[in-house]
Amino acid sequence: xxxxxxxxxxxxxxxxxxxxxxxxxxxxxxxxxxxxxxxxxxxxxxxxxxxxxxxxxxxxxxxxxxxxxxxxxxxxxxxxxxxxxxxxxxxxxxxxxxxxxxxxxxxxxxxxxxxxxxxxxxxxxxxxxxxxxxxxxxxxxxxxxxxxxxxxxxxxxxxxxxxxxxxxxxxxxxxxxxxxxxxxxxxxxxxxxxxxxxxxxxxxxxxxxxxxxxxxxxxxxxxxxxxxxxxxxxxxxxxxxxxxxxxxxxxxxxxxxxxxxxxxxxxxxxxxxxxxxxxxxxxxxxxxxx
Numbered sequence: 001x002x003x004x005x006x007x008x009x010x011x012x013x014x015x016x017x018x019x020x021x022x023x024x025x026x027x028x029x030x031x032x033x034x035x036x037x038x039x040x041x042x043x044x045x046x047x048x049x050x051x052x053x054x055x056x057x058x059x060x061x062x063x064x065x066x067x068x069x070x071x072x073x074x075x076x077x078x079x080x081x082x083x084x085x086x087x088x089x090x091x092x093x094x095x096x097x098x099x100x101x102x103x104x105x106x107x108x109x110x111x112x113x114x115x116x117x118x119x120x121x122x123x124x125x126x127x128x129x130x131x132x133x134x135x136x137x138x139x140x141x142x143x144x145x146x147x148x149x150x151x152x153x154x155x156x157x158x159x160x161x162x163x164x165x166x167x168x169x170x171x172x173x174x175x176x177x178x179x180x181x182x183x184x185x186x187x188x189x190x191x192x193x194x195x196x197x198x199x200x201x202x203x204x205x206x207x208x209x210x211x212x213x214x215x216x217x218x219x220x221x222x223x224x225x226x227x228x229x230x231x232x233x234x235x236x237x238x239x240x241x242x243x244x245x246x247x248x249x250x251x252x253x254x255x256x257x258x259x260x261x262x263x264x265x266x267x268x269x270x271x272x273x274x275x276x277x278x279x280x281x282x283x284x285x286x287x288x289x290x
Contacts, residue, residue, distance in 0.1 A: 008071040009035070009103065014082040022048070022169070025085040026106060029072060035103035037072055038169075039096055043089060048169040049102045050230055054221050054237065055168025056104075058142060061217030062209065064134050065164045072103035107164050113154040115161070120192045126152065126161050132193050133202030134209070135165055136186070140251050141210055141244055144186035146170040172237045183252070183259050194260060203256065207248045214245050 009029035018024045024038045040046050059066045076098040079086075087094040108114035123129060135148050149167040154160070188194070195202070218238045225234035244251070 008073060008100065009033075010073040011037075011075070011078045014078075014085050017085050023087050027072065027074075027085075027103070029103070034106040035070075035072060036067075036106055037074070038102045038104070039087065040099070040101055041097045042087065044169065047233075050233065051172050052102055052104075052167075052169045053224070054234065055142065055144075055171035057220060057224060058171070058217055058241075059135075059138060059165055059168065061220055062134065062138055062213060064131055064138065065128065065162065066168075067107050067164060067166065068105040070103050070105075071100045074098055074101050104166070107151045107166065108153050111156045113156075115152040115154065118152055118161075118190075118193075120190065122161070123193050125159050126163055126193070128163055129193065129195065130198060130202055131163060131165075132188055133198065134206045135188070136183070136194070137203060137206035137210060137248065137252065139171070139186040140183065141214070141248060142171045142241065143173040143244075144168075144171045145173060146186070148186060148188045150188060172240075183255055191260060196260065199256070199260065203252060207252070210248060211245055215242065218242055 009031055011027045012030045013028040015026040015028055015034060018026065018036070022038050022042050022044055024036055024042075026034055027037045028034050038049055038052060040049055042048070053069070056066050056069055074096070079096050079098055083093065083095075086096055118126075132148075132150075135150075139148055148165065150163045150165050152161040152163055218241050221234055222231075222238050225231050
């Protein structure tokens with residue numbers, strides 16, 4: 001199932017402005033759903049929006065959970081009626097430009113709870129915790145330049161949570177000062193979320209998954225860009241992704257052992273990725289062909 005919603009929507013009610021550099025806003029659309037809207041003329045620039053779209057699509061193509069997204073039409077009348085959502089640049093309020101904006105479906109609907117930070121004792125409640133190994137592998141592949149962001153959804157009456165990965169704008173080396181993603185730089189900030197016991201198998205699994213499904217996921221990015229004036233940028237990103245697929249082993253191993261030391265019994269068993277044969281599995285990580 002694609003995360004791209006089939007039809008564009010239009011803004012109908014401003015809910016609130018969000019904190020953060022992107023100065024995004026929560027807006028209710030004409031379909032009565034609420035969206036996190038990121039502005040094409042925000043201080044981060046149009047490139048950040050392009051990378052948000054490409055990163056979200058790449059994550060979805062690899063079977064990782066991300067919010068659905070679409071384009072939202074925001075009219076001049078709506079902007080004029082809601083100055084509270086305008087940008088603030090150098091202490092001054094700056095009017096937004098009307099037109100189509102990137103709109104990500106707001107994660108979690110009442111009565112669901114949405115948590116941004118978890119105590120370490122709650123990590124065992126995350127049903128798709130192994131997806132964090134997938135996110136780390138994809139982020140290294142795509143040269144993500146900031147810590148991985150996630151939200152955690154909890155349904156009423158259950159202690160368990162589902163992680164959803166958000167904020168892909170810093171993928172593909174955007175705003176980077178270093179030539180390639182580093183494991184620590186693109187990881188989830190609380191590294192206790194990474195199960196050391198499943199490290200080698202989990203990374204093996206995801207490296208093999210990218211090698212198998214990555215080329216088709218990259219082709220989707222190129223198809224999306226066709227006729228939209230972004231072909232040159234997307235082709236450059238696609239070429240680099242395809243070149244890095246065969247280098248994932250050396251990009252992750254053995255650096256991962258220096259960053260996340262594993263338990264002594266696992267370390268005694270193996271410290272080289274090539275001592276374990278990759279075995280495809282879809283348990284807990286979704287389908288890359290859905």
